[in-house]
Amino acid sequence: MTARPARAALVITGDELLRGFVQDAHSGFLAEQLRDQHIDLVDVHIVGDDFAKIEAALRRDAGQEPVELVIVSGGLGPTHDDRTTEAVARATGRALEVRPDALEVVEARIRAFGRRTESELELFAAGNRKQATMPHGALWLDPLGTAPGYVLDGGADGVTYVVLPGPPSELRHAWRGARMTGPLVELGARGGARHERLLRIWGIPESAASRLLDATGHVDGDDRRVTICARDGELELSVRGTDAAGVDALVAQLEAGMPDEVFARDDERPIAQLVGAELVARGWTLATAESCTGGLLGGDLTAGEGASAWYHGGFVTYSYEAKTELLGVETDLLERVGAVSEEVARAMARGARARLGSDVAVAITGVAGPGGGTEEKPVGTVHLAVVSPNGERHRQIRMPGDRATVRRRSCAVALHMVRELLAEG
Amino acid sequence: MTARPARAALVITGDELLRGFVQDAHSGFLAEQLRDQHIDLVDVHIVGDDFAKIEAALRRDAGQEPVELVIVSGGLGPTHDDRTTEAVARATGRALEVRPDALEVVEARIRAFGRRTESELELFAAGNRKQATMPHGALWLDPLGTAPGYVLDGGADGVTYVVLPGPPSELRHAWRGARMTGPLVELGARGGARHERLLRIWGIPESAASRLLDATGHVDGDDRRVTICARDGELELSVRGTDAAGVDALVAQLEAGMPDEVFARDDERPIAQLVGAELVARGWTLATAESCTGGLLGGDLTAGEGASAWYHGGFVTYSYEAKTELLGVETDLLERVGAVSEEVARAMARGARARLGSDVAVAITGVAGPGGGTEEKPVGTVHLAVVSPNGERHRQIRMPGDRATVRRRSCAVALHMVRELLAEG
Numbered sequence: 146m147t148a149r150p151a152r153a154a155l156v157i158t159g160d161e162l163l164r165g166f167v168q169d170a171h172s173g174f175l176a177e178q179l180r181d182q183h184i185d186l187v188d189v190h191i192v193g194d195d196f197a198k199i200e201a202a203l204r205r206d207a208g209q210e211p212v213e214l215v216i217v218s219g220g221l222g223p224t225h226d227d228r229t230t231e232a233v234a235r236a237t238g239r240a241l242e243v244r245p246d247a248l249e250v251v252e253a254r255i256r257a258f259g260r261r262t263e264s265e266l267e268l269f270a271a272g273n274r275k276q277a278t279m280p281h282g283a284l285w286l287d288p289l290g291t292a293p294g295y296v297l298d299g300g301a302d303g304v305t306y307v308v309l310p311g312p313p314s315e316l317r318h319a320w321r322g323a324r325m326t327g328p329l330v331e332l333g334a335r336g337g338a339r340h341e342r343l344l345r346i347w348g349i350p351e352s353a354a355s356r357l358l359d360a361t362g363h364v365d366g367d368d369r370r371v372t373i374c375a376r377d378g379e380l381e382l383s384v385r386g387t388d389a390a391g392v393d394a395l396v397a398q399l400e401a402g403m404p405d406e407v408f409a410r411d412d413e414r415p416i417a418q419l420v421g422a423e424l425v426a427r428g429w430t431l432a433t434a435e436s437c438t439g440g441l442l443g444g445d446l447t448a449g450e451g452a453s454a455w456y457h458g459g460f461v462t463y464s465y466e467a468k469t470e471l472l473g474v475e476t477d478l479l480e481r482v483g484a485v486s487e488e489v490a491r492a493m494a495r496g497a498r499a500r501l502g503s504d505v506a507v508a509i510t511g512v513a514g515p516g517g518g519t520e521e522k523p524v525g526t527v528h529l530a531v532v533s534p535n536g537e538r539h540r541q542i543r544m545p546g547d548r549a550t551v552r553r554r555s556c557a558v559a560l561h562m563v564r565e566l567l568a569e570g
Numbered sequence: 571m572t573a574r575p576a577r578a579a580l581v582i583t584g585d586e587l588l589r590g591f592v593q594d595a596h597s598g599f600l601a602e603q604l605r606d607q608h609i610d611l612v613d614v615h616i617v618g619d620d621f622a623k624i625e626a627a628l629r630r631d632a633g634q635e636p637v638e639l640v641i642v643s644g645g646l647g648p649t650h651d652d653r654t655t656e657a658v659a660r661a662t663g664r665a666l667e668v669r670p671d672a673l674e675v676v677e678a679r680i681r682a683f684g685r686r687t688e689s690e691l692e693l694f695a696a697g698n699r700k701q702a703t704m705p706h707g708a709l710w711l712d713p714l715g716t717a718p719g720y721v722l723d724g725g726a727d728g729v730t731y732v733v734l735p736g737p738p739s740e741l742r743h744a745w746r747g748a749r750m751t752g753p754l755v756e757l758g759a760r761g762g763a764r765h766e767r768l769l770r771i772w773g774i775p776e777s778a779a780s781r782l783l784d785a786t787g788h789v790d791g792d793d794r795r796v797t798i799c800a801r802d803g804e805l806e807l808s809v810r811g812t813d814a815a816g817v818d819a820l821v822a823q824l825e826a827g828m829p830d831e832v833f834a835r836d837d838e839r840p841i842a843q844l845v846g847a848e849l850v851a852r853g854w855t856l857a858t859a860e861s862c863t864g865g866l867l868g869g870d871l872t873a874g875e876g877a878s879a880w881y882h883g884g885f886v887t888y889s890y891e892a893k894t895e896l897l898g899v900e901t902d903l904l905e906r907v908g909a910v911s912e913e914v915a916r917a918m919a920r921g922a923r924a925r926l927g928s929d930v931a932v933a934i935t936g937v938a939g940p941g942g943g944t945e946e947k948p949v950g951t952v953h954l955a956v957v958s959p960n961g962e963r964h965r966q967i968r969m970p971g972d973r974a975t976v977r978r979r980s981c982a983v984a985l986h987m988v989r990e991l992l993a994e995g
Binding site for chain 2: 150160161162164165166168169170173175176178179180183185186187188189190192193198200202206207208209210223224247270289290313314317342351352360372373374376381383386433435437438439440441442443444446447448449450452453456457458459460462463464466467470499500501502514515516518545546547548550551552
């Protein structure tokens with residue numbers, strides 16, 4: 146056993162990804178999962194539904210970094226276009242065989258689906274055998290749908306293959322099975338005891354964090370590595386290495402340089418969940434009032450389970466009338482200062498708090514663009530307000546970016562404003 | 571000039587993508603853009619911020635399909651870790667040079683940013699020259715931030731490179747410049763006159779559409795190709811080929827097989843925008859009442875500009891109390907039948923319509939999971955209701971998938987219910 150972490154490559158198949166009908170969502174999910182397993186993902190390859198291209202992607206070229214694990218997604222369906230399994234068999238030199246145990250499970254799934262859409266039964270049945278066919282020696286995984294994924298154990302010196310169905314929920318389900326299997330556990334253990342720390346930072350740009358890091362004299366190496374990444378205005382600074390004390394010392398040094406900006410340590414929960422936990426600790430509830438974000442903040446707050454303990458609801462007030470009727474914002478005020486203003490943001494938050502009887506309320510109103518900007522209030526101008534038993538806060542921001550970016554970032558700012566206000570008292 | 575479309579490869583750089591901190595969003599955007607330009611994207615490669623790996627990805631191996639266009643994203647920043655330009659220079663055998671015209675623009679941007687965050691000025695300035703350095707002959711592009719992307723013209727027989735900054739809004743801005751440049755226009759024209767048709771389908775599974783396609787006797791070839799892809803319950807069936815009459819005939823044959831299911835032709839606008847256009851045509855407005863989706867439907871409705879013409883707002887009623895206080899759903903009813911029920915969905919929609927004075931209202935209430943399911947109402951059970959001048963509709967669905975899938979799919983069903991009701995009268 147070496148102290149070097151196992152390396153993985155990911156091959157994602159699907160014409161729909163290359164034609165722009167669907168945005169890949171597998172790479173981010175599996176990258177995060179592999180990080181948790183202490184396996185280094187070295188590259189991702191997205192290829193079309195084409196036998197030769199899939200096979201070429203599976204056989205890594207001499208110029209590419211060697212890996213101990215290849216994960217393949219997609220192309221496990223019942224039709225003749227689904228040829229991933231055949232490509233895996235070719236690449237690994239294994240014979241294909243119908244697995245009677247898998248066939249039984251696939252048929253049971255088909256029958257279960259059949260109860261719901263009887264007309265599909267015949268079509269599904271035709272592909273049964275195909276979906277239960279896999280390379281010799283495969284360890285197959287419980288399917289959420291009708292496509293069982295599988296693991297091919299590479300042994301100590303070989304390459305392990307994990308083959309997963311393409312639909313996102315099926316892929317995630319099958320992966321949860323795969324990561325529990327011996328070959329994956331063994332690959333995860335190869336890295337030896339690696340220590341990883343995570344600082345989450347709010348309120349400084351990435352360049353400032355980089356400068357702090359440079360000032361420590363740190364240089365990335367095999368023993369210790371730092372990654373800084375920005376997401377919706379948050380920074381995630383991760384330090385990992387083989388020497389736990391050294392990692393901790395570097396983290397302590399960095400944290401000392403930004404005492405007010407680090408808001409979470411070794412905690413990957415989305416900011417909405419951190420805010421929720423703080424609200425629960427106080428027995429408080431939160432309400433939302435959204436204009437330009439149209440409900441996205443409510444969507445963020447309810448993305449995880451259990452939000453009902455601290456989030457009762459909110460208002461989407463996209464028009465003047467809705468702001469007046471639902472939140473009691475005065476028409477005079479709207480006409481005098483406009484919907485995108487400090488006064489209206491505060492009035493929206495107060496209105497939401499009063500009407501839902503919540504302890505805290507947060508409001509967002511802005512110009513998300515691409516049109517609607519003026520010289521005084523250009524696209525990207527957003528006013529946010531929070532009201533709480535700790536008092537009120539307002540912030541005006543002006544941010545670059547397209548409509549989706551402005552909306553996403555506005556939600557992040559709103560959540561951090563709530564967090565900061567909660568932290569004060 | 572051949573009739574074969576130009577082929578492109580995409581190389582996305584960034585440790586944060588491989589470590590699972592960020593989900594790639596470039597591949598879907600650029601895939602769609604390339605399709606619009608009649609350029610075939612043949613593969614996508616995601617690699618870390620490592621000089622050797624970027625360079626290896628740029629030099630395509632013998633086993634990979636040759637391409638006429640390589641698009642590279644990321645690694646154009648001011649620090650020593652940003653080495654994409656160096657790798658491009660190496661791969662193309664071109665010398666690096668500081669471009670005084672680009673330097674001037676970068677410095678102007680720095681000064682503009684500097685007005686906002688004075689402390690950053692010095693740091694940004696240090697990277698100025700680096701960001702204005704590019705391979706000889708580069709056609710540089712207006713930067714949204716401080717990193718100008720650029721195009722390297724491959725000429726008639728060579729490979730054209732498009733190099734774009736990594737932050738999503740900067741990438742999209744630079745791409746809009748790149749696609750207007752001569753080399754890209756020329757590559758787009760290589761495909762000759764290609765005809766593409768798109769049918770969007772709702773209400774049948776992908777397998778049923780495949781069966782219809784098989785019944786036509788169609789076989790994919792260079793002259794005509796069909797892609798079917800499922801997204802949030804919608805199917806997108808695209809037919810493209812060199813023979814326009816043949817493409818149209820196949821589309822007509824397919825459409826005849828699903829007369830009630832095709833809801834849009836050659837129209838890629840999101841369903842929310844199609845619904846909005848129908849509402850505008852009638853002079854109607856829409857209101858929303860959301861429980862398990864927490865505001866995501868409002869987020870969908872306002873994702874595009876101009877929704878204020880037909881969407882005034884809505885309610886997020888996550889708790890019993892919010893359903894009662896904001897929408898007037900009776901406490902007795904909630905206690906008798908539960909929040910996830912036909913009766914409550916209808917009452918929510920009626921309440922939202924009355925309180926916002928809208929013509930149409932749609933409500934969603936369900937068990938998104940992963941907890942909260944019961945034998946009677948398992949996870950994935952969602953009740954939806956629409957009220958309108960055309961009458962009321964209710965639907966109960968039970969869908970597989972994780973929390974995010976159930977929520978996303980619920981929004982799609984809600985939008986299609988509104989569309990169907992509008993189509994009726």
